Amino acid sequence: MSYLRAVLKNDTALEISHLKKIISLGKQLNINTSKYENELLKLTKKQQDKKTLPEIKPKKQEPKPQITSIESSKYTIEKVYTKDNMIIIDFYHQVSKNHINYEIEKTKYANYYLFNLKGSFKDAEPTKLELTNINRIYVLQKQTNLLQIKVKNKNSLKPIYIINNKRIIIKFPTIQNTTNNIVNKTTTTTSKTTSKNVPKDIALSINKYKKKIVVIDAGHGGKDAGAVGPGDKYEKTVVLSIGKYLYNILKQKGYEVYITRNNDRFIKVRNRTVLANNKNADIFLSIHANSVPKSKAHTIHGIETFFLSPARSERAKRVAAKENQSDIRTMSDATQESFLMVLNQSKITASNKLAIDVQQNMLYSLQKKYKDVVDGGVREGPFWVLVGAQMPSILIEVGYISHPKESKRLYNRYYQELLAKGIANGIDSYFLKNP
Ligand SMILES: [Zn+2]
The missing domain is CATH 2.60.40 (Immunoglobulin-like)
Known part of the structure; x- marks a missing residue:
């Protein structure tokens, strides 16, 4: 449990002590612990670096718009x-x-x-x-x-x-009862969404009094290509392009935006949320593309949005297993279980809400031009990339790169832009309802 909290809190000292325990246990059991020793070395160094770093500066105050006094006799x-x-x-x-x-x-x-x-x-x-x-x-x-x-x-x-x-x-949004931490089960269950009830671009007229901070994670990169579709179409390429579109749209809308990578480079899964935590982000979005084996490639397509929680369905577990494999520290099933046990229930609920808004708006945006885009629904799953994030976070599977037609669309810049616009509108919608 202490280790779980350490990672969630980004507490290096605790992580170090846990790693030391793993190493000593591994040695007793005659298991190769070099991987953990390397990790320990890095963490120790990181901790030393941290100590020499100056205190984190307080957040810069946004310049207040000046209200100029214009002499006017007329009432406005x-x-x-x-x-x-x-x-x-x-x-x-x-x-x-x-x-x-x-x-x-x-x-x-x-x-x-x-x-x-x-x-x-x-x-x-x-x-x-x-x-x-x-x-x-x-x-x-x-x-x-x-x-x-x-x-x-x-x-x-x-x-x-x-x-x-x-x-x-x-x-003045209704004052919420903060003492009530028990979340009704029905609010967190996965739901199939329809694109019918999405308000039209309400987002355009909204101005937030405080800039919201969004961290975009473009999945995979570098040596990790992610899923590969027919004709050598790479997940890492698709998600980077969509991530960049999203970055620009959100900037234009007035958000404070960061992206984990803006070129083709490898980033460890556990480092992706570090940026989000350091920037004190309000939300974290990880963008991915899905795939299935060749035998099913022609039949399975569509968009899905996942939020982090202990997976219940086999399907969610499968997707999670695939997205998790690129780089994680090996964890026993028991460790995984307990990891998910410490997840904050209110964060899960917020992530679920965000997932619904993003999913609905992506579909709404795409289905104006591409009527046959399939709604794979909002789902929950144990994605390690989301575990470390201290804020509501989701993982978007923008489509199946294994599907012949969908993979072509995913490489189409216009389609990518529609997807990004949909995600951005979903974010607007989420913040409007959850300021
Ligand atoms: Zn992926």
Whole structure:
């Protein structure tokens, strides 16, 4: 158990002590332990390097958008009102993210959520707003062209705002009961998704108050080609290309994005999540392509999204076995079992939600042009690449490279871009619902 926690927490000291135990046990049993000794040597070195490194710098504050005061006698804000746990601000003109600036002030007694809006509102003083579960809302004309909405609350709130045309909506997602850690089984069971109920590009109008951090992992690379399809089509090539498209789309949408590799090089499975943990990522996505033996190559195709959990189905176990084989430390079945036992249940639930949003949006994006793309559903499985990630994480199998038609599509740049757009929309959708 201690070893599991060590890896999950990225605790080198604990890993070292565990490795030492394995080595001494191996020697007693006359087993070759050179592999573990090498690992131990590396970890010891890593630990020494770490000690000489300076303290991790605090995260850089994003520059706050400046709200300039423009002298204007005209009122630019038509209405400010509340509805269904939202504050709605209607402008006389189109608004952009430059019209709002959000900050939090925390004091010993209460939290103040300040929304600074570029604009002037005639009825600022007499306006009184009320929302359930929120202590107080003030609307103040601070300057000629600066309206402030100040929300005071004892409990922590996680507001999001949406900018749409001439309107800004400030939403307060229902305060969750954090004491309830028992997750209803039905929320984590795998589900077949349909692409019918996906909202249309809602993502475009969303602005997040804090940049979300996404780490993309392009699977395999270098000496590890991953699955190989007909005509020497490599999984490592397909997933790198899709990963790069996704990287650019997410950057454009305003996310802070990192990718584990942007060229054809080998990375150990266990090092892939290190980047995500170091960057304190909000989500981690590993991109892969699936394959089946030749006898089934013509019949099996489609997209699947996996999230990490103790695998239940044989199919999930098979896929996991394939994706895991490239580079992992050998683990006994008992170790694997206990590894999965320590998984955080709330992380599993969040990963499941993310998987559903991504799967739905990928299909929605592709099926506009390619009607016959098959929905392989959202599934769970014991993927080691996801084990080390401290944040919600998923593994996407973008299709079967073993299938003649699908492998051709997977090499098609337009198809790759549609896939990436779908994934990006899925991410938007996930953060909208889980800010
Ligand atoms: Zn793979």
